[in-house]
Amino acid sequence: MxxxxxxxxxxxxxxxxxxxxxxxxxxxxxxxxxxxxxxxxxxxxxxxxxxxxxxxxxxxxxxxxKIECPTSQNSNFTISGKNKEDEALPFIFKSEGGCQNDKNDNGNKINGKIGYTCAGITPMVGWKNKENYFSYAIKECTNDTNFTYCAYKLNENKFREGAKNIYIDKYAVAGKCNNLPQPAYYVCFDTSVNHGSGWSSKTITANPIGNMDGREYGLLLNKKSREKYINIVKNDSSQEKYLNGWLSRADDREKYCNNYCTSNCNCDNSASKASVSSNTNTTDIYNSVNTVDSDICNCDDNEPTDFLDDDYINNEEEIDEEIIDQEEY
Known part of the structure; x- marks a missing residue:
């Protein structure tokens, strides 16, 4: 015993x-x-x-x-301690994915031909901004239709660095996102990339933030974006095949907003020190979001969906001389 x-x-x-x-x-x-x-x-x-x-x-x-959400009074405050661009860009890169040349995606059209959209940069945007953002590719990539794809394949790191700068200059700034608090800043930035800076700028002007905090205003902007997706399909049935992807992107933004104002729970990898400053390797920015702890924030940590660039030609107004042909969703 x-x-x-x-x-x-x-x-x-x-x-x-x-x-x-x-x-x-x-x-x-x-x-x-x-x-x-x-x-x-x-x-x-x-x-x-x-x-x-x-x-x-x-x-x-x-x-x-729980953490009190940022407001217009402290619009530069972030949960992670990074700047707002650092927090938002990894998620935008994740949403935009790699390259595609779907003939039914109006964003792929340039001068009556079908080109490639890579990391959210449409053929028209890439071609019109080649000198300022993709100068490394000018000598080798000389065709307007395939310039974006050629530049992407020539040096993906340099291409994503150029894409990052275009996002900031042409979408965050032009879309009037900069003065918004998080997580509304991210929603504005992402919808500006997805719909076109003209859409986000108009939406913010028509629906000012007022006394709403960043979460409340982010959810409002996201609601407006959902409505736009649905209206696109109502007006053009050929786009219906993209609807589930667009609405999934809106779901991700809603989740980001709802989790942002909980302690250390903004669906970001708080352990990651990846930065999107000018001295940062943009590959690290793109990959950092894939190390998110999905259990902490109930985030979806699946592989990024290769969302199509959705900036459809509206032709109602010229948003920027360098991207006047950018299509607006």
Missing amino acids: NFKYKLYSYITIFQIILILPTIVASNERCIALGGVCKDFSDCTGNYKPIDKHCDGSNNIKCCIR
Whole structure:
């Protein structure tokens, strides 16, 4: 009996040694968020329970403090401590994907021909901005239809660096996003890339932020974007095949907004130090979002959807002399 008792004790100790690292690791994820593992019924008021970060029964959650959303009064504040561009751009790169030349995508048209859209840069935008943003490719890539694709294949890192600068200059700034607080800044920036800077600029002018915080205003802009997607299909049934992708993109923006104002939970990889400053490797920016901890923020950590560039030609007004033919969704 004494031998059996000792054997049982050793087995129990061995099992505890095997399980303990998992328990500690699980609870450490909660601690890393500044949270405490406790019964979810005690996690109320200014606190929010997060799943899958604590060991124990299903009632035990990681209880973290909610954070007040930025407003127009502190429009440059970010949860991560990065600047707003640094927070937004990885998600925009993720949404825009690689290259495609779908003949039914109006964004791929240039001078009556079909070209490639790469990382959200349409053939027209790439060709018209080649001197300022893709000068490295001018000598080798001389055809307007295939310039964007050629420049992308010639040097993807340099191409994404140029795309990053176009995004900031031609969409964030031209779309009147810069003075908006997060997460509205990201929604404005992403819809400006997706719909055209003219759309976001007009929408912001027609629907000022007023007393709304960044989350509330971001959700409003996203609602307007959803309506535009639906209206596109109503007016042109050939675009219906893209609708699910567009609405999925809107779903991602809504999730970003709803999670942003929770402690360390803006669907960004808080452990990642990737920056999108002028000295940063743009490949690191693009890839950083793929290391998101999906459990922390309930983010969708699947592979990026290769969304089509959706800037359809409107011809109602010339937004910018360098991108006057940019199509607007």
